[in-house]
Amino acid sequence: MCQDNAVLSRRPPEGPLVTSVADTTVTPSLSLAMREGSRAEHEAAENSTFMSELLDGKLNADAYAALLLRLHRVYDALEAAVREQAADPLVAAVHDAALERLAAIEADLTHWAPGTDPAGVDSPAASAYATRLRAAGEWGGLLVAHHYTRYLGDLSGGQVIGRILTRTFDLPEGVGVAFYEFPGIPKPKPYKDAYRARLDDLGLDAAGIEAVVAEVKVAFNLNQALFAELSADIEDYRRLDS
Template sequence: MLEQYLPIYATLEERMRQIAAVDPLAASVHDPRLERSAAIRADLAARFGEGHTPAPPLPATERYTARLAIADTPALVAHHYLRYPGDLSGGQAIGALVARHYGVPAEQLSMWDFWAVGAPKRVEDRYRDSLDRITDPAVQQAVIAEAVHGFALAADLFEDPLPLTRTGDAPRPRLPRCGTAGASGTGRMRGARTGIRSARGR
């Protein structure tokens, strides 16, 4: 599954860096310490060896990355919120579950290691405060609408069959969902965050 996450995070992070350089709303939530693409590459190298070529993107992955590539600021903020606070709040727990259930060593679990962030709760609180400062109803609705679409795109990733391993003997093990499935801050949202919470319950 990490092989499918890689193009999603890489596209989201590149796009966010571009937009945050010129847009105050994107800049208010952008935090390079949250970026996961480098960690995913390290995990894949640790698991399959240096020079490993990731499996090609599934159709659902291609749809997701295509959406991110054209996202405007409110849409990008919605996708950014769906992924990173959930990764941050549930990262240690997910890493521990993967290690216990699949016997995956720590060097293959940096995707869920946020040591560089410091105190995760402070980062989460700053992130939520930034979203709560969105007062323009049109921007709020744009964020909410894209969040609805983002939930669907994320769910589709778990519908496409994963490619077989290099030997073709067995499917690659699925890792727990991250990002949207673990966004524990959703229930405490105000303003735009309240709308995302409501959309998630549909």
């Protein structure tokens, strides 16, 4: 039987999806479902020991280097997966080279961890995250969930984090915070609004929305696992003067 690719790409993987609203005529907004569905996970990420202490200026430069080395592994896998699936209509709706972070992370690493190969860093959490990202290629909606979780976060709280790092580490202008700078996106707010509008225009049914939201939660939990891994070494990362 001949299958239309566009139709296939709108179909979530088989599984125990909750379809409680599938029989109503009102399809909820995907972007709202993603935000509301991950509210608790977002709060947990904001309150994680590692992020809280980093943003309170209590951690040293080794701490941020350790985070950035792990994020290199994550974005390497995310951006490769997105490029591979760029023709998928769901992925195409969010794919934008202006968001890509790998080159910015590499530039920042020359300041935070010069000469360290991110691939050589022992991080079960980063490996698990990268493995999940590679598997997400099986349905475009899963990759969209990961894309949203990282890039909309980077365009939101990330801006504040960049300013805090500059202050905490007394960074010279333009050094070490390229990760938080989006030269191709001068105004994050309208960009995020347009991004959410494109999500809502995808036309996913209730089951598809459930599947994407479930993967957003997975993505948040993978980030939380990165923070938990880093928290295990928190004593090594505390600033002596804090």
